[in-house]
Each structure stands twice: as C-alpha cells, then as structure tokens.
Amino acid sequence: MKNIELEKVYSPKSFEERIYNELKDKGYYNPDNQRDTNGKTFTIVMPPPNVTGILHMGHALNNSLQDIIIRYKRALGFKALWLPGTDHAGIATQHVVEVELEKEGKHRKDMTRDEFLKKTWSVKDRHHDIIKKQLEKIASSCDWSRERFTMDEGLSKAVRECFVTLYERGLIYKGEYLVNYCPHCGTALSDDEVEYSNVDSFIWDIRYPLEDGSGYVTVSTTRPETMFGDVAVAVNPKDERYKNLVGKKLILPLVGRKIEIVQDSFVDLEFGTGAVKITPAHDPNDYACAERHNLEKINILNPDGTLNSNVPKEYQNLDVESARKKVVEELKEKGFLISEKPLSHEVGHCYRCGTTIEPYLSKQWFVKMDGMAQKALDALKKGDIKFYPEKWESTYIHWMKNIRPWCISRQLWWGHRIPAWTCSDCGEVIVTREDPTKCPYCGSTHLKQDEDVLDTWFSSWLWPFSTLGWPQNTKDLETFFPTNALITAYDIIFFWVSRMIMASLEFRGEVPFKDIYITSLVRDKKGRKMSKSLGNGIDPIEVVNEYGSDAMKFTLGFMASQGQDIQIDMNSFKLGSKFCNKVWNASRYLLMNLDGKELQDVSKIEKNTWSKWLYSRLNRTIKVMRDSFDSYKINDAASAIYSFFWNDFCSVYIERSKLFLESSDKKVVNETISILLDVLHKTLILMNPIVPLVTEEIYASLPNKKCNYLIEEHYPEADENAIDKSAEESVELLEKIITSIRSLKATLGINEGEKTSAIISVTLNDSARAFVESEKEYILKTSYLDCLTFKDARAEKGYVFTGEMGYECSIKVPSTIDVTERVRKLEKQKSKLEESLDATKRKLSNPSFVERASSEAQEKERGKEKEFEEELSKTEAALKILREWK
C-alpha cells in the first residue's frame, strides 16, 4: 500500500458542504435510491418549522436528533425516509408581512386580499430559501425531493377534505362563543395560543347602589371599564351577608341601568367582598354564569379593541386602557369608588405579538374533540403509541381528558380559507369539496365565502399523511405510512402531537407513528429558555461556522439525555469539535503509515492478546450503541463511541501498535496495520450517524473501504464471540501497572521523561503474569524506564514501591529525593483502605447480613475483605520503607 495524505489540520469548512451536497445530489437521502435494504421502511416526518422563522438551537437539536436516528436506521438497512417541510404559520407570517408593509408606510387594509396574498407568497418564498439553506447547513439528511409546504396544492386539498368530512360527520360547527381575541392581530386565538404572565395592576372596590335606596353592594374588579357590559351581580348562595338581598335590583353606576342580583356557587366566599359583577361578553366565568341564569350578553368592544356604541358616548372609541382610567376617575368623582389596591395577577397575552388578550364574543368555527380524544387515549392504552421518555404520557392523558372544543377560525388572510359559503338569498350554509357556483337549496348564485381562514394547526395535524399524498391513495402513502417515529420538543405535545394522533385515527383509522421521542428544550447557562427577546440565543449557523456541523451534532447528541433540558453556551461545542479532531488525527496517522505494508484478511489473522482485547471492546461498544439508538438514548451511544475511540483505540491500541509496526517481522506489521484499518473502518461506520461528514471524508481515503460512500455501508453487528474477558483483564492489568509507575514517578517529583529503573512483581495467575512479562519493551517505552526486572519488589534497597491488587512495582530513585508527597499520598490511601476494610468487616460480622444477604453478595464481600487487607499491608510496608528513607 501507499501512504495517503489527509490534510494536516481538521477543518470541517473544507469538506462539510461539499460532501453534504454531493450525497444529496446523488440521491442518497432519497429512500428510492437506497441499495442496502431489509425491505422494511423507517419514516420520520420533520416537524415543519415556521417558514418565516429563523432556525434556532431548539430546531438544531431536534433536527440533529432526527438526522442521527434516520442515518442509523438507514445504515441498518431500513428504507429510510425523513420528510422535510415548512409550515405557513398563519399569524406569524402575516405579522412579518404587516411589519414589512408598515415600513413602506402601507397597511393590509389598503390593499385587496389578493394583493396582500401575492405579497405574502413572495415573502414566503424568500424566507423558505433561508430556512432550507439553514437545514442544509446543519447537514440534515432529509429527502428534499419530497419536501412539502402546508399551503401547497396537495396539502390544501387535504385540508379541504378534512374540513368537509368533519363537517359532514357533524364534528365541525359554527357557534357564538367567548374566544380569546387579540385586538392587535385582529383574530381569535385558541386557548393554547394564549400566554399568561404576571402584570402589576390594581383591584378596585366599587359601590353598586340598591334600586330601593336601602344601601349598596360592594363589588371588586380588576377591569372596571367592562362595567358597561354588566348584567348582574352574583353572590354565593351560602353567603349569609347577602341572603336578604337576593331578588332585589341594583343600579349600575355611570349608566343607570337596572341589573339583577343572582346566586351562583362559583363565587368564592373568601375573595374580595364575595360579590362579583357579571360581564358575560368579556369574561369566561361570567359567560358561563350568564348561560346558567339566562342573562343577556352585552358586547362593549369593537374588533380593534376600542369601546363600541353600547357604552356611553364619551367612552366610545376609547381603547381599554384609557377607558379604564376614565371610568375610575368618574367613579371617584361621583363617590362610587371605595378603594384602589395594588394587585399583581396573571393576564393573558397573544403568543405572537404580546398584546393583552380580550375575551371577546364572536361567531367562530369549532371542532368537537371529545370523541376523537377518547380514541387517542385508547391508542395509548393499547400500546399503539409509546412516549420516550415515558413521563410525557401523563401530560398527554391529562390534556386528552380535559379537552375542549377547538376554535379553528382565524380572522386572517394568510392561510386556508374556510370552505364554507352562505347563500345571500336563502341563508343556507354550503360546505363542499368543490367551490359551489350556485346554491343547492334555492339555486341562487349569490354565494359568499366565509372571510376567515383556518388555524395553522388545522393543516399541520394532517402532516404525517397529507405530506405523503392523502387524500389520494399514493404509493408513498402506502409505503411510508404509518410513520415510525416523531421527534419533537415537549412544548408542542398539545398543539401538534396529540392532534396528529387524533386526525390520523379519524381519517386513517390508525396511529400516525409509534414512537414519540420528546426531546429536551435548549436553555442558556442560566437555565432560561433561549429567546429573541432575551438575546440569549445561540445561532446554530454560527456554531456550524465556528466548529462545523458534525461537532454541533455530536455535542447535541452527547448532551441530549432523555427528560433533561440541556444548558449550553458557545463553548459547549468544543466537546464535539475535539472529538472530530481526534478522529481526524487518528485516521491521518494510520493513513500515513501504509507504505510498503500489505492488507490482510482480518478474519484469517490469529489474534494476539492486544487485538483480542481490542475486538472485545469494539463489540461491546457496538452492542451498547445499537441498544442505545434503538431506545432513543442517543447520549449513551455518543459517550460509548467517544470512550471507545479515544481511550481504547487511540490511547491504548494505537500506542501499543507503534511497537508492532516497528517490528522486523513483516507478518506482524501487515497484520497490525490490517487490524488498525479494520477497526477504524468499523468505528467510522459506528459513529457515522452522529458525525456523518468527517467520517465520510475520511472514508473516501480508506484503502479497505467496501463501498463508494460510507453512507452505503451496513451498520456493524455485535459479535458475542469476540467478547474476551481474559484478554480484557490482561490488558487492563498491564495498563494499571503502567499508570502506577507513571504515578509513582510523578508523586516522587521525577519527570515523566527522566529514565529510572524498575522492578515489577506480579502475583496474579500465570497467564496474566506471562503477558505482563512479555510486554517488557512496551512498559519500558511508555513508562520511560531504562531497566526493568521481574522479581520480588520489596527486597531491594533504594527502591520505592507501589502496590495494588495482583502486582507491585518498585522504581529506583536517588536517596536525595523528597518523598514527603509520596508519604502523604500513601497515608491518605491507607486511611481510605482502613475505612473500607472496616466497613466490610462490620458487614461480614453482622449476623443479619450472613443470614439474609444473597450468597453472591457475601462472596463478593469476602473477596473485598481479602483485597483490602492485601492492599493495606502493601501500603503499610511501603510507608515503613519511606519513613526509614533517610
């Protein structure tokens, strides 16, 4: 073989983009082209990022984990599809466009709907290119040929089919309800889109006079401006204070309207005055109360959040804040206000723009969810779906059991327009798969389509099958559905995961995926969620520019333990970077040592203890990695390969192999390089899912590669027969001896490189001793000794020794050397041993232990006792010698 030169420095910039694109262009990410298949499919649909969003660390984590899993499954021979796409994100995208318009001094309302949509599509296209480039930059091996967008033609058809079917099944209806309304965005929001946060405000006590002039009732409120919509005051039926007032009427201050006093048990006796003003159109509780008591609902707000014509003239068109001030002023002036106390309470805000949410009475479209939720609960009970980690099951169950109707209409322009028409002549509502041209009831052509669009989640809840072609019965749908795994963060279990399961059960009669891997959230080093407003986000693209996508993927995989949020900063990514660098350099070293050597068939080589040990460790690692990936414990897989590659392969085997490679025996040299290359080849495949690009780049230079690209290689199988405990023990013993000598020299203040002589006595069994004695040259080299003898170590004068179970090492030192540090260390060791021995002895002499502990435990304990005693006596002997040193 000839030497192969890798670049001297590991620089991901020089190959990552090239390799990613090359494999993409050659179609390796498309399952249709996959050669190594076991006939089964493995599908992941990518949670579609908002098309106008910027890729943040959460996406990077999510997509890295999906990439790792899909690459692993691909290597196992599954026909692996990772389907990418983006979400039209109704409110968010419309918001982005409106901000752009604002900069141009324009407003949405100044243009026609079509003009606005045209503009939005162009903004969408621009942003789509950005987010796609970002996903490519982090080397996502998804099949771009199948990329979808929630508003493309196929998916829009799916949405239409879904809406009409649910309508026909009686699950979609229009109703007047109190919805969460964002005055800024001008649209209703679902309950889940409202974010609560604490706001410092006041609570006001207001006096409502009795109609008969016999006094007044005091109510407490945080929203005095809504009093214009008051229709009653409620008290608890058990409340003795108000017993005799029931049935009487009150005069609403500032308005003069008469309102009733009603009894309702929802009123808390302890809170405030125990009397609550009822404003059905602007408070969910009051709404429910009004329903129970058949009270009128007076809406006092315009859609833009200002007060409407149901309030006194001087208040009309004021916004809520100003109206509140004015009401308080007037109440104070007229003597109705009793007190004003500061109060901090939770107020709902729009999750997009942060505006205070108004409960608002309006006509909206809803989906009945309880039936679907029950089926989704059953699916979990039957084991059709499984959460990783399991704890998220309870979250899922809780939400499903407390499900409410889903408000699906949004007063936006960007989105799927609701396929419902009203006939202007007969008033009938028409919901059909094709746009109607005339009214099927009266034949009129005066039809008007509903102005609203659907909630964005109404398209994404169909994602696992709409992306594969549903409602058409496509080949993809048949092949890849149901999908296998969903990998997403826990903050959208409600929004998305649960609804996808319901939709799939409703329309496909089966679950959309089996495994649900809920990833951690990424936080900053202070534990805060990364967000734009805090400015604490780390841009994944910057990470890739600085360290490379492999380094990022490895780091995230290494840190992503199940169920634990991960806290990172820019420095965290050094972990992955260092690992890649190590892999690069080890490979570079092996490839620069090929000259004149011949590649042997590894299966025919008779293995020595070292290579038995290496293959034993390798096969253990393969097993751990497979088990870990199979159960989505990616961090376990990452640490297993990290430890094997760095410690076992590089630090031990490669170091030892340097001597083998210097051998004059050509057979030894050829066999050694063959084993080195074989293990390198296997480890590159093993780690490929976590560091796909650097392994691919190195693979291209391997003289023993089997395919054109690493991505075509089959994942290694663990060979149980290669596990060799005896070889493992021998090598571990030898490594311990070397460490002991180095450590002894260090504590005596002898420089590592300073030569000295040593004596080793090994008291272990014959084969271990024979192995250690046969490794004399290696010990001399790695411990910097000039002379090594195997005999009883304690007999010699002028030697300091260290002893552990099974062996003792002594090294010769000049009498002038300072042994204080060594004495201190031994004393520490001695007291620790005494403690351990004591504990063990106590255990063994405890009658209960002897009586009840398993025989294995007792056996082990006796072994420990013997071990501790031996070590202790050696330590004491060593101390005695050192104390008599001078």
Add this chain to the structure above:
RNA sequence: GGCGAGUUAGCUCAGUGGGAGAGCUGUUGCCUUACACGCAACUGGUCGGGGGUUCAAAUCCCUCACUCGUCACCA
C-alpha cells in the same frame, strides 16, 4: 392551588439496591515525528436537609426546602 420533573465534583450532566462516574474547568509536568482541539499525573463530592424501609440506599417510601415545567384560577 393541582400535577409532574429536578437537586450527584467549580460547570454541564450520566448513574435506579451491594466498593461515588464522564466531559469541561483547575493544578503540575511535557511541543514524546497523528493530534497542544494533544499527552501524562493529579486536585476536587456529608450524592439538597430530615425521617423511614432494608443485612445493605445516591438509588425505594415519607417529609421539608429550593429550582423548573405544566395545567387551572385569580371578581
């Protein structure tokens, strides 16, 4: 307030009934011809507090404290 999770080395986290672990950081010494993103040796821990179960608890149970998440409420 309900539910859930967490509390292990300076930092980030593994470890689920039998001798406290990793990576990073830190200290000391090394540019030993693959790697200074390296090598070697080492420092560092009443496993949040208290109680219980057990022969044996970081690990199981109870309780308290703090942190986080989530749902609900807040007139």
